[in-house]
Amino acid sequence: MIPYGKHFLDQDDIDAVVDVLKNGALTQGPKVAEFERSIAKYTGAKFAVAVSSGTAALHLSCLVSGVNFGDKVVTSANTFVASANCALYVGAEPQVVDIDQATLNIDLNLLEKACEQHSSIGAIIPVHFAGSPCDMEYIRRIANKNKAFLIEDASHALGARYDNGHKVGNCEFSDLTVFSFHPVKGIASGEGGMITTNNSYLYKKLLLLRSHGICKGNFDLPGIGDNSDDELVNKKEGIENNELKLWYYEMQMLGYNYRITDIQAALAISQMKKIDMFLERRRDIVSRYDKAFKFCQNIQPTQIRSRDFSSHHLYVIRVKFKNIRLTRNQFMLKLREKGIGTQVHYIPIPMQPYYEAMGLSIGDYPVSKAIYEELLSIPIYYELTDEMQDFVISAILTLAE
Ligand SMILES: *Cc1c(COP(=O)(O)O)cnc(C)c1O
Numbered sequence: 589m590i591p592y593g594k595h596f597l598d599q600d601d602i603d604a605v606v607d608v609l610k611n612g613a614l615t616q617g618p619k620v621a622e623f624e625r626s627i628a629k630y631t632g633a634k635f636a637v638a639v640s641s642g643t644a645a646l647h648l649s650c651l652v653s654g655v656n657f658g659d660k661v662v663t664s665a666n667t668f669v670a671s672a673n674c675a676l677y678v679g680a681e682p683q684v685v686d687i688d689q690a691t692l693n694i695d696l697n698l699l700e701k702a703c704e705q706h707s708s709i710g711a712i713i714p715v716h717f718a719g720s721p722c723d724m725e726y727i728r729r730i731a732n733k734n735k736a737f738l739i740e741d742a743s744h745a746l747g748a749r750y751d752n753g754h755k756v757g758n759c760e761f762s763d764l765t766v767f768s769f770h771p772v773k774g775i776a777s778g779e780g781g782m783i784t785t786n787n788s789y790l791y792k793k794l795l796l797l798r799s800h801g802i803c804k805g806n807f808d809l810p811g812i813g814d815n816s817d818d819e820l821v822n823k824k825e826g827i828e829n830n831e832l833k834l835w836y837y838e839m840q841m842l843g844y845n846y847r848i849t850d851i852q853a854a855l856a857i858s859q860m861k862k863i864d865m866f867l868e869r870r871r872d873i874v875s876r877y878d879k880a881f882k883f884c885q886n887i888q889p890t891q892i893r894s895r896d897f898s899s900h901h902l903y904v905i906r907v908k909f910k911n912i913r914l915t916r917n918q919f920m921l922k923l924r925e926k927g928i929g930t931q932v933h934y935i936p937i938p939m940q941p942y943y944e945a946m947g948l949s950i951g952d953y954p955v956s957k958a959i960y961e962e963l964l965s966i967p968i969y970y971e972l973t974d975e976m977q978d979f980v981i982s983a984i985l986t987l988a989e
Contacts, residue, residue, distance in 0.1 A: 590980060591929040593902070595776035596866065596970040604858035608851050619853035624782070626860045630747075631757030633765070633784035635791035638853060639798055642743045642768025644846035645781035646674035649764045650711065652793045653737035655680045659710030662702055663741070664694040665936045665956040667715040671741045672937050680710050684937050686953040692890055692904065693722045695955065696730075703734045711737040716745035716756060718933070718965075719774075719899030720891045724750055724761035740765040744901035746774035747867045751897065757784045764790065769852075774866065774899055775859035777852040793841075801843030804836075862970075869970045870900035873977060877903055877966070880981040886911050886988040888962075902933055905984075906962035912988055916964065919987060926983050931965045 608619060620638050628636040639645050655661060660683040661675035672682040685702050688695040694714050703709050712731050714722040724740070731738040740762045742748070748756040757765040764787075767773075769780035785791055796803065826836040874895065881887045886908040891898065909916050920930050936956040938948035950957050967980050 589927050589929060590967050590972070590976055591969070592931045592965050592967050593772040594969040594971065595771040596862070597776070598862075600861070601855055601858045604854045605851055608854040612854070613850050615847060615849040615851075617850040619850040619857065620848060623777075623848075623853040623856050623860075626857055627757070627767070627782050628784060630860065630863070631755045631759075631765070631784050633757055633759050634786045635784065635788065637783045637785075637791065637794040637798060638848045638856075639781045639783065639846040640848050641779050641846075642741075642766060642770065642773075642781040643670040643674070644798075644844070645766040645768070645783045646670055646713075646739070646741065647677045647844075648794055648797050648846060649739045649766055649783055650674045650678045650680065651797055652790050653678075653711045653739065653763070655710030655737065656708070659708045660702075660706045661711045661713060662694075662699060662709060662736075663713040663937075664715045664717070665938055665953045666692060666717060666934055666959070667741065667937065668743070668934055669937060669940060670743075671713055671715050672943070674713070675711075682937070682943075683709075684943070684948060684953070686955045687717075687959070689955050689959060690891075690893060691720060691722070692717045692959070693720065694727075696723060696726055699727070700730050703730055703736070709734040709736040711739055713739045713741050715741040715743075716748060716899075718891060718904055719744045719748045719901035720894040721745060721748050721750050721756055721897055728761040738762040738764075742766060743768035743773060745899050747863055748899035749897045756899075759784055759786045763787060769856055769859075774901065775856060775863055777848065777856035777859070780848050780852050780856060796841060797843040798846045799843060800845060801839050801841035803838045803840055866970045867899060869972075870968055871895075873968050873972060874898075874900050874903060876974070876977055877905075877968075877981070880985070881905065884985055884988055887984065900968060902965045903968040904933060904963060904965050906959065907964050907988065909962065914987065916961075919964070922987055923983055926979075928967065928980055928983055930967075932960075932963050933965050936960050 624636040624638050657679040659680045661680045662683045663671045665684045666687045675682040685694050685698045742756050742765050745756045765784045767782040769777035888906040890904045938950045
């Protein structure tokens with residue numbers, strides 16, 4: 589079976605995990621910080637906080653964003669549900685905006701309009717769909733105008749670049765950027781997520797929230813460290829002879845257990861050594877697909893303008909199912925009979941029963957609706973060989989003629 593996406597593991601990855609199992613701490617050891625440094629260095633952000641999933645990263649991002657109960661949090665209609673759910677976790681209201689048919693990302697004009705229509709825009713969460721970066725400079729201006737916090741959902745976009753060539757996640761346009769390391773994403777840690785930022789206040793708060801809001805042995809005493817109020821030991825109870833008591837810990841805010849394990853971090857560090865190799869192969873696969881579908885009327889590649897900047901998490905085509913007289917499900921079934929897996933990214937947020945019950949309706953999202961009916965993600969991953977890809981191409985072209 590050729591799936592639509594798949595992680596790649598080699599002996600180095602296995603050895604890295606086994607080494608932690610044999611010699612390391614299973615969780616809260618040195619691998620987590622090492623993984624954070626590796627992502628901070630790669631993206632160019634000052635700080636990185638590793639957490640248990642991309643969803644946890646989105647939740648913590650919303651928690652530190654200053655979004656208040658009832659505020660709007662604006663995100664794209666064509667994304668994984670987690671991009672909108674995180675707003676609900678903090679009592680905010682997701683404001684879902686239709687997409688642009690050329691980029692498949694949030695429509696910038698509609699985003700601007702949505703922000704004008706509401707007085708309390710708490711945060712904007714643009715999603716770099718399939719690894720194709722949004723115009724962050726533009727979105728930063730909209731966020732500034734509305735005093736909104738800006739969180740990039742870069743779950744698909746590790747290794748992608750903005751128009752200026754800088755890596756996604758350096759947070760030059762946003763307050764925070766979120767990544768996911770689920771096995772189908774850019775690198776795999778099993779489950780895992782990361783938040784990058786250049787803001788030391790947010791960074792410290794995220795570290796606390798990741799682990800119950802508890803400070804333990806890591807506070808500054810009065811007169812030591814940079815002495816910002818939030819990291820001082822609050823109670824005299826913790827201090828004896830001007831030193832922190834050995835056993836003392838202090839819960840300063842309501843946090844969670846969103847820690848990632850050292851086992852996962854070790855795997856992710858090892859995976860990061862291959863990220864450029866992964867990206868290069870994905871780029872090759874994309875250009876071979878682009879060539880193959882160029883003259884097929886019923887197959888239309890998407891997001892072609894961002895080919896040089898995307899991390900190519902997915903290869904998404906639009907298929908004229910009406911012309912070829914097959915439903916999408918029939919098309920997918922015929923490919924599956926040949927051992928080819930495909931998927932649909934995504935069922936638009938407003939079509940999910942949960943969001944429909946909240947009053948959203950796909951009828952208000954004409955672009956997402958029209959594109960959704962034609963979308964298909966076809967196989968792209970590091971280990972997909974030219975031969976396998978040729979097999980996929982010919983199977984698709986045969987069906988689409
Ligand atoms: C995968 C994904 C998430 C959630 O990441 P997990 O690590 O699976 O929790 C969030 N947003 C988008 C766009 C994703 O694709």
